[in-house]
Amino acid sequence: MSATTARMDARAWGVLLVLAGAVFLEGIDVAMLNVALPAIRADLGLSTGTLSGVVSAYVLGYGGFMLLGGRAADLLGRRRMFLFWLAVFLVFSGLGGLASEGWMLLVARFVTGVAAAFMAPAGLALITGNFPEGPQRTKALGVYAGTAAGGFSLGLVVGGLLTAIGWRWVFFAPVVLSAVILVAALVLLRDADSPERQAGGFDLPGALSVTGAMLLLAYGVVRLEHPGDGTALTLGVFAAGAALLGIFVLVERRSANPLVRLGILRSGPLVRANLGALLFLGSFAGFQFLATLYLQELRGWSALQTGVAMLVIGMDTILAPTLTPRLVSRFGNVPVLLGGLVVAGVGYALFLPFDLDWTYAAMLPTMVLLGIAFSLTYGPLTMAATDGVAESEQGLAGGLLYTSFQFGTALGLSAVTAVSVAALGGATAPEARLEALRTALAVPVAAAVAAVLITAYGLLRGARGRHVPEPATGDVRASA
Numbered sequence: 001m002s003a004t005t006a007r008m009d010a011r012a013w014g015v016l017l018v019l020a021g022a023v024f025l026e027g028i029d030v031a032m033l034n035v036a037l038p039a040i041r042a043d044l045g046l047s048t049g050t051l052s053g054v055v056s057a058y059v060l061g062y063g064g065f066m067l068l069g070g071r072a073a074d075l076l077g078r079r080r081m082f083l084f085w086l087a088v089f090l091v092f093s094g095l096g097g098l099a100s101e102g103w104m105l106l107v108a109r110f111v112t113g114v115a116a117a118f119m120a121p122a123g124l125a126l127i128t129g130n131f132p133e134g135p136q137r138t139k140a141l142g143v144y145a146g147t148a149a150g151g152f153s154l155g156l157v158v159g160g161l162l163t164a165i166g167w168r169w170v171f172f173a174p175v176v177l178s179a180v181i182l183v184a185a186l187v188l189l190r191d192a193d194s195p196e197r198q199a200g201g202f203d204l205p206g207a208l209s210v211t212g213a214m215l216l217l218a219y220g221v222v223r224l225e226h227p228g229d230g231t232a233l234t235l236g237v238f239a240a241g242a243a244l245l246g247i248f249v250l251v252e253r254r255s256a257n258p259l260v261r262l263g264i265l266r267s268g269p270l271v272r273a274n275l276g277a278l279l280f281l282g283s284f285a286g287f288q289f290l291a292t293l294y295l296q297e298l299r300g301w302s303a304l305q306t307g308v309a310m311l312v313i314g315m316d317t318i319l320a321p322t323l324t325p326r327l328v329s330r331f332g333n334v335p336v337l338l339g340g341l342v343v344a345g346v347g348y349a350l351f352l353p354f355d356l357d358w359t360y361a362a363m364l365p366t367m368v369l370l371g372i373a374f375s376l377t378y379g380p381l382t383m384a385a386t387d388g389v390a391e392s393e394q395g396l397a398g399g400l401l402y403t404s405f406q407f408g409t410a411l412g413l414s415a416v417t418a419v420s421v422a423a424l425g426g427a428t429a430p431e432a433r434l435e436a437l438r439t440a441l442a443v444p445v446a447a448a449v450a451a452v453l454i455t456a457y458g459l460l461r462g463a464r465g466r467h468v469p470e471p472a473t474g475d476v477r478a479s480a
Contacts, residue, residue, distance in 0.1 A: 097172045124401070145321075218406075224414035280448070
């Protein structure tokens with residue numbers, strides 16, 4: 001395509017800003033809540049289990065319904081799904097702010113997670129449907145990805161500020177933002193194509209089995225954060241989830257109109273992109289958790305100070321939509337993605353020698369490298385996971401990607417928690433806690449290395465695929 005094809009008119013920019021605003025909303029909503037948890041516990045008198053459940057409820061809703069949400073966007077209409085679930089997100093975020101009991105927060109966060117599970121893949125599919133493949137889509141996805149990551153980074157600081165005013169504003173602020181986005185979306189959004197028609201009706205057995213499987217697997221991952229709390233039950237939850245997943249596969253193989261066309265999973269580039277997404281988000285979530293414990297519990301920093309310290313990671317909000325599309329156009333998607341993953345691994349490794357008297361100047365290189373890594377990785381992962389996928393399955397591809405993001409985040413948190421608890425044992429001294437955190441930091445390093453190896457393999461496979469095409473849904477040269 002010529003350079004002019006990357007230009008977008010005012011309406012196209014309006015559509016992009018609406019969809020980017022929605023993904024920003026999701027990121028900032030999660031980050032703000034994490035910062036506000038201690039204040040919520042103090043005000044409502046929540047137990048540790050209930051407080052943990054406030055986070056886990058969102059994970060269950062998001063992870064459990066993501067695949068169904070992605071396919072529902074293809075079958076029922078992306079615009080329709082996006083608008084409806086954005087409204088649900090708005091309502092239940094407001095109800096969370098009005099909560100006076102722990103159970104009210106749990107319900108609000110679960111339904112908010114379900115809403116995000118339907119809204120996120122619909123939004124991504126609207127991006128790929130409204131912007132043609134090539135420079136324009138690359139630019140749009142760069143803006144979209146940068147805004148998504150920036151929402152999470154900025155949410156740490158905004159959450160600290162709002163919590164200082166009152167923790168309920170952490171729930172009310174997304175209501176205001178949701179309302180603005182909803183009004184703009186009603187005016188600007190339209191589906192690029194009509195919803196896919198299913199002659200044999202909706203695949204209800206497939207929907208029920210995959211949703212049940214995802215809920216159980218998400219719950220099992222959440223339970224991993226407490227390795228000594230009913231190991232047999234945790235294993236049983238995973239076994240039940242795996243059994244339901246097996247039933248889902250059998251249902252889909254025999255269904256005339258499957259909810260998920262299993263053939264899409266034969267795409268090596270798509271599978272590698274999703275594995276890379278899982279490992280990348282898992283490594284970052286684990287690192288952020290460990291860094292937060294180090295700064296707040298060992299160094300005595302406030303939540304706001306911690307958020308400001310990590311704010312530099314939010315540079316991806318600027319770099320992702322400006323620098324990354326140019327690099328992708330010049331070097332290709334996979335080389336840029338690989339470079340971002342290498343930078344992330346180096347950033348985590350540089351943090352390994354952290355000590356009780358480390359200065360912020362010693363931490364800053366890691367924060368800068370992670371900002372660069374997000375800039376180079378998040379957008380290209382999104383491109384790789386959707387590139388070449390049939391237009392009728394863009395919602396499904398988005399659902400798979402966001403499922404990988406969510407499960408990666410949950411697995412990263414669970415893994416570093418389990419390792420740090422095991423390494424600490426019964427010790428309580430600051431030096432022992434520091435050593436336990438250092439041991440757990442090996443998890444993000446290892447995850448980043450694994451992501452590099454998987455992506456490098458894809459790059460080599462893609463080079464060979466120029467002559468021998470890989471059985472995939474898209475051009476292997478442009479996929480991870």
